[in-house]
Amino acid sequence: MSGRPGLDGPADEDEPERLYVITRGRSGPGGETPFDLVTLIVSRAEPKATMQPEHAAILRMCASPLSVAEISAYLRLPTSVVTVLLADLLADGLIEARAAVPPADFPDRALLEAVIHGLQRL
């Protein structure tokens, strides 16, 4: 990324399109949203040429699972926009959403430490 030409000041920082065009006027997925920031998304289909670029980008980057927060960061879009886009994809069956494993499901820390120590002694 040594060459980032045309970077001459904050005036050019933004893009011509506004967020409501990207979401086609929606500010959030209607109804109960299955997404929170740590929901993991994995794509179930290949991006198609006719897709909106953001949709295709999500499908491409979610070939391996990514959290909603990460998608939002990579696309540089607010979470609400990303959830709208994800809801579209989910409705079309193009992605799969999985809730992150709650911390309670992890084994007890003491147990893990015991295992580790055991392993290190090997």
Next chain:
Amino acid sequence: MLGWLLPSAVLVSAMVATATVVAAGARADVLWCGLAGTVAVAAVAVEAGRRGRALTVQREQHAQREEELHRRLVRQDASTTALAKKDLPAAVARLRHTGSVDNALRAHESRDPMLSPEYRAARDDVLYQVLRTIDNEEAMREASQRAFVNIARRVQAIIHRQAQDLREMEDRHGNDPAVFDDLLRLDHGNALTGRLADSIAVLGGARPGRQWSRPVALYSVLRGGMSRILEYQRVDLHPVSEVAVIGPAVEPLIHAVAELLDNATRYSPPHTHVHLSASEVQTGMAIEIEDGGLGLSEEGRLRAERTLKLAQGEFDLNDLGETPRLGLAVVGRLCRAYGFQISLRPSAYGGVRAVLIVPQELITTAPATGRAHGIGSFSGPRPLPANPPRPKAGSRPWGATSAHASVAGPSFGTSPWAGTGPARSGPIRPNATRPGPMNDDVPVVTERTANGLPQRRRHRPPLGRAGVPGPGRAPQPAPPPAQQPDRHPDRHPAAQAKEAKEPVQPGIWLEAFLEGVNGQPPSTGSAGQTNEETAGKGEQ
């Protein structure tokens, strides 16, 4: 001259004859009477002859004078006609060209010596008055145009500032749907106002709003146009080829597209869609806007084309009329200034099909920065690898923590970020909305702050895990901004294959976990730390 002789002789002979006939006593009286009569007649005859001659002379003089007057009249006629038909327009044109009344007046003064000085003075005066009036009006018009361009500029500045603020707020409140919805609506209204200000500036003879110093993807430009109309939801944007518009032409093109889209959505039924597409043609890019409206009558089309033509030539704000023609006038102006070509034709959908041709020299295939382009090139129509990398569902590589997904982060991160041009500064993207704080000068940076994702791979080699291609990934060249993927079909599938391989490392979470347990400093983003954080966020 001797005309008096004849009547006198007749009278004398009559007198003599009478004298011979009458009695001798009356003869003397007759002779006296005859003599007196003869003298009187002679005198009358002489006078009559003199008058006759004088009359002839006067007639000749009159005819001469009349002829002269006629000649002068013809010349004056010709001069007046020439003034109206030739001199005045030429003088006005010269005035417009040189801007000097005196200059124009001197060039078109009357020089015909046959015309009377009074006439010439009067003619030159007329010319002078007209030129001076035009000059004054022109100056006034310019002043008023400057005034309203000036106002439009200020409005544009406020709107632009507000748009940036709104974008920041949208980022900040991206998690709150209610606030976000309100912000989007404000943003939309702001964009509509901005278009009006742009229109005022363009009609005032100035360039539209802002300047872009970098090329912008055509797709972004078209969506930018959609952003500025009321009913953007009705616009169907079809995929466009991955070209970019050079910086100076970006804003005018956005504005022209917005005006055409506005016309299209405004004059078609609310439930119909407007199709927006772009395709390459010999002379550049053709942007087509088709609506399913009532269509234009031939008369309406001619009128619309006339407005466009008018706006492309010498243009008067008086010609504008009501709102719909305002949009076309703006488009016409922009076409004239930037060499776009516009035509309106009946559409196959029954409405109007507007084709805007952007000349080749305004189109570039050079890398464009900007979000949509980055995304577009990352995801646009390009050949996919034959065997697309897919995570195996059964392997459940992400099953442990969300931190695992972050392992895949860097490789993905480079691509989308490579396309995004300028770094967003801190305040614009406060950490509150960014679960992973994003320093945007990332792509080559291997270390990031807080729980920055790429840092993680530093710790992989020490762990000695054979399968982790950690170091190998680091030098992976970040594609230049918005690389045209069609032209590098080999690079991306390879990258993708790599990307796909990463997350399928089973047990990679254990590695992260080991780091945490082995007492790696939390600042380097240990697994436990990340896990707690993300989990905490999830619970919020």
